[in-house]
Amino acid sequence: MISVVALKKEFRVYRHHRGALGAVRNLVTREAHVVHAVDGVSFRIAPGELVGYLGPNGAGKSTTLKILTGILVPTDGEVRVAGRVPWLQRTEHVRGLGAVFGQRTGLWWDLPVIESLDLLRHIYRVPADRYRQNLRLFDALLDLGPFLDTPVRSLSLGQRMRADLAAALLHDPMLLFLDEPTIGLDVVAKERIRGFIRAINRERGTTVILTTHDLGDVEKLCERVIMIDHGRLVFDGALETLRQRFGEGRVLVVDFETPPGPLSLPGAETIRQEANRVWLRVAAHGSVAGIVPLLFRDQRVLDLSVQEPEIEEVVRRIYEGHLLADEAG
Amino acid sequence: MAQRYDALGRDFTIHASVCTISSVIYLHIAAKSFQKNLAYRAANVAGILTNTFFGAIYISIYTALFRGRGDVGGLDVRDAVTYAIIAQSLLMVMSAFGNRELSEAIVKGQIVTDLSRPLDFYLYWAAIDLGRAVYFLLFRGAPTFVIGMLIFRGRLPADAGTWLLFFSSIVTGTLLSFTFRFIANSLAFWTTDARGILYLTNTLLMFFAGFIVPINFFPAWLRTLAEALPFRGLAQVPINVYLGKMTGPALARVLGEQVLWLIAWVLIGRWVLGRMVQRLTVNGG
Numbered sequence: 001m002i003s004v005v006a007l008k009k010e011f012r013v014y015r016h017h018r019g020a021l022g023a024v025r026n027l028v029t030r031e032a033h034v035v036h037a038v039d040g041v042s043f044r045i046a047p048g049e050l051v052g053y054l055g056p057n058g059a060g061k062s063t064t065l066k067i068l069t070g071i072l073v074p075t076d077g078e079v080r081v082a083g084r085v086p087w088l089q090r091t092e093h094v095r096g097l098g099a100v101f102g103q104r105t106g107l108w109w110d111l112p113v114i115e116s117l118d119l120l121r122h123i124y125r126v127p128a129d130r131y132r133q134n135l136r137l138f139d140a141l142l143d144l145g146p147f148l149d150t151p152v153r154s155l156s157l158g159q160r161m162r163a164d165l166a167a168a169l170l171h172d173p174m175l176l177f178l179d180e181p182t183i184g185l186d187v188v189a190k191e192r193i194r195g196f197i198r199a200i201n202r203e204r205g206t207t208v209i210l211t212t213h214d215l216g217d218v219e220k221l222c223e224r225v226i227m228i229d230h231g232r233l234v235f236d237g238a239l240e241t242l243r244q245r246f247g248e249g250r251v252l253v254v255d256f257e258t259p260p261g262p263l264s265l266p267g268a269e270t271i272r273q274e275a276n277r278v279w280l281r282v283a284a285h286g287s288v289a290g291i292v293p294l295l296f297r298d299q300r301v302l303d304l305s306v307q308e309p310e311i312e313e314v315v316r317r318i319y320e321g322h323l324l325a326d327e328a329g
Numbered sequence: 330m331a332q333r334y335d336a337l338g339r340d341f342t343i344h345a346s347v348c349t350i351s352s353v354i355y356l357h358i359a360a361k362s363f364q365k366n367l368a369y370r371a372a373n374v375a376g377i378l379t380n381t382f383f384g385a386i387y388i389s390i391y392t393a394l395f396r397g398r399g400d401v402g403g404l405d406v407r408d409a410v411t412y413a414i415i416a417q418s419l420l421m422v423m424s425a426f427g428n429r430e431l432s433e434a435i436v437k438g439q440i441v442t443d444l445s446r447p448l449d450f451y452l453y454w455a456a457i458d459l460g461r462a463v464y465f466l467l468f469r470g471a472p473t474f475v476i477g478m479l480i481f482r483g484r485l486p487a488d489a490g491t492w493l494l495f496f497s498s499i500v501t502g503t504l505l506s507f508t509f510r511f512i513a514n515s516l517a518f519w520t521t522d523a524r525g526i527l528y529l530t531n532t533l534l535m536f537f538a539g540f541i542v543p544i545n546f547f548p549a550w551l552r553t554l555a556e557a558l559p560f561r562g563l564a565q566v567p568i569n570v571y572l573g574k575m576t577g578p579a580l581a582r583v584l585g586e587q588v589l590w591l592i593a594w595v596l597i598g599r600w601v602l603g604r605m606v607q608r609l610t611v612n613g614g
């Protein structure tokens with residue numbers, strides 16, 4: 001469905017000098033430096049996949065999606081989407097594509113939502129009965145009813161995002177690009193949008209690429225994660241693999257009857273202690289079952305729980321760059 | 330039916346039918362744009378009053394000016410009164426104050442979403458402007474005209490043929506206005522001061538259209554200049570056609586010139602758009 005090979009996008013950024021004299025200098029000297037927004041990324045996505053495209057701010061996610069949409073031409077590399085080169089055949093390409101750029105609306109600001117949807121129906125030539133069918137389904141999933149007649153400019157952020165999602169899917173695209181579809185939404189709105197994305201992916205087999213900074217989206221939706229940083233691929237695989245490979249291991253929380261002395265346990269390290277409670281980190285490939293009996297040896301244990309590494313924590317550590325150096329070798 | 334593909338693999342088999350379908354799409358866009366303008370009804374009533382008020386001011390000035398004179402630049406006092414009424418009626422149809430919708434879409438980057446639709450960007454904006462112009466013709470121009478005619482007793486055209494020519498020249502004027510404003514607005518892409526450019530180009534447009542002072546009243550040298558420019562198609566040409574001051578071969582020549590200007594503006598506008606899309610897709614704006 002999508003194949004990306006050694007994709008590169010460089011931006012030339014010209015330095016701007018401030019003030020009146022600066023304006024003159026801007027005209028005379030053009031000091032440019034090159035930003036490598038996407039720097040040699042390759043991946044393939046099969047039909048029907050739902051992939052999370054992650055990375056810290058400025059990693060190159062939106063740039064990649066714009067290239068895949070056909071509105072940016074890459075500096076180098078090869079891209080095929082459904083057999084087409086997006087930027088060369090933009091009109092044909094976008095006909096089979098739905099895209100939501102979360103920061104922007106694809107609807108007409110002054111028109112009621114229903115009028116925007118109706119116009120899109122004509123632009124994408126959706127047959128009338130198919131349009132009605134889709135509208136009914138989207139209304140059931142996204143509860144569009146209460147604001148269908150409201151002009152887009154007066155919608156709340158969550159309502160607008162729901163309307164935008166419906167608009168992106170009216171013409172039954174095979175492919176859906178979502179750039180931060182849950183940005184700025186409350187918990188309930190996020191849940192609703194996640195449910196919708198999942199339903200579209202499962203029931204229609206729509207291939208979805210989703211960028212987000214909300215790892216809840218990723219945990220609830222994506223089996224596969226592609227992560228980039230500074231325009232380079234950092235990870236491509238299952239979410240579970242990411243957790244195992246980059247997690248710092250599980251944490252064992254133990255409540256003793258009385259405050260324990262210093263514990264020395266093979267394969268576990270004390271990371272925190274408060275009165276009777278001790279937090280122990282079990283090495284990534286260590287076994288909890290091997291440690292537990294040792295705890296009971298000298299002390300009475302009142303309670304015991306195991307915490308899986310939080311995906312938030314895993315991703316934070318990757319973004320902060322603790323693990324990249326090792327990976328890069 | 331055998332399928333034919335061009336070098337990029339595009340299917341050309343159903344070209345003819347696709348063309349008819351897509352013009353329908355642009356009509357739908359125009360209809361939605363019309364509808365959007367319909368939402369501002371109260372503002373429109375205020376607009377009609379304003380146009381009528383300025384019409385009245387022009388008319389009182391012309392009446393004072395014409396006292397003791399039969400004819401100025403080929404117009405008599407009733408012609409001048411009619412000129413003022415029609416000029417006020419056409420102001421918004423021709424978007425004489427300009428509009429910044431396109432330049433704002435460019436500056437704010439909304440044009441990126443527009444590019445992700447299977448549409449011809451130029452025709453898309455043309456359709457939006459068509460909807461706007463038709464709205465202003467029906468809901469602003471027509472009422473202002475009728476009220477002005479009733480109060481100030483302007484002239485009516487000689488015959489049905491004149492009405493027809495008047496309408497054709499309005500259509501040409503609207504298209505000239507759009508194609509010119511498209512270019513002016515697009516320049517927003519290359520400058521940080523889009524407002525400055527639009528201010529300048531709109532003043533040019535409004536003055537040389539003959540909206541502020543009838544071109545008939547210009548001194549000879551300025552009149553020669555105004556008649557060499559296309560902008561008079563927005564006001565002076567339709568009004569002189571209406572008054573029967575432009576007929577026969579002279580009118581044919583003027584309309585012919587305007588069509589040539591129109592073709593030039595479309596070609597330049599499309600060229601500028603091409604540069605813009607190329608810059609945008611290659612450099613990311």
Ligand SMILES: Nc1ncnc2c1ncn2[C@@H]1O[C@H](COP(=O)(O)OP(=O)(O)OP(=O)(O)O)[C@@H](O)[C@H]1O
Nearest residue numbers: 011035037056057058059060061062063612613614
């Ligand atoms: N049009 C442009 N001109 C110059 N530099 C750009 C342009 N667009 C993006 N960049 C730069 O390219 C890099 C990648 O930007 P991009 O928007 O793709 O990041 P992102 O991963 O989407 O980040 P975020 O999570 O903040 O949305 C950044 O350093 C950004 O400043």
Ligand SMILES: [Mg+2]
Nearest residue numbers: 061062063179
């Ligand atoms: Mg982004």
